[in-house]
Amino acid sequence: MKRILACLATVALAVCAPQVQARQNDPSADALGALIDRLMPSSKSPDSEPKKADWNLKATLYHSGAPGVGTRDSLGCQTVAMRTAATDPRVVRRRTIMFIPETVGMKMPDGSSHDGYWYASDTGGAVKGARIDLYTGSNRASMGPIMKLNMKTVSVVNVGTFEGCPKAGMQVASR
Incomplete structure (x- = not known):
């Protein structure tokens, strides 16, 4: 279920990215971003440096x-x-x-x-x-x-x- 939600969130983010970028402080975009961060391995670490492989x-x-x-x-x-x-x-x-x-x-x-x-x-x-x-x-x-x-x-x-x-x-x- 988590993978399905993460995939759907990723697709929604990709499709809606231009609109989301145009609106600052969009609560739904923030929630979507938080969901993706929680469910998928991040390519970036919290300090925005690229995440290195273990x-x-x-x-x-x-x-x-x-x-x-x-x-x-x-x-x-x-x-x-x-x-x-x-x-x-x-x-x-x-x-x-x-x-x-x-x-x-x-x-x-x-x-x-x-x-x-x-x-x-x-x-x-x-x-x-x-x-x-x-x-x-x-x-x-x-x-x-x-x-x-x-x-x-x-x-x-x-x-x-x-x-x-x-x-x-x-x-x-x-x-």
Whole structure:
């Protein structure tokens, strides 16, 4: 629900931006801005400096059809396509909710657009140091929508933690 509201607010702000800028001290624009600030990771910190990523990690991709890769993560949870990520727990702790701006808008398995949120619920033998392995789905073809990020460095923002097992429609808890 929060994501839907944030998306609607973002669209409304984009459509109404010229009118909102023309009216100073507009209470509805202030409320809309506050809602967006509360629900979405900010690209700016409170002092208006650009927000820096918590980590810059080299991204690789994996799928469950690869040799030695199962359908469970290191927490024992079912892997979730385009949500599960494997990290080195010495760098990014398991159970961290991450926002990766480079993945916003990518096509999800259900046809929707990615919102940029991933869950550090897996580890791997090759995931050491400043790396992140993004789970794409059940076969090599699932890597297509995100292949442009393979072997690239991505910005990763820590937005909180989760309990239990991550699910495709899981709500994001802010920190």
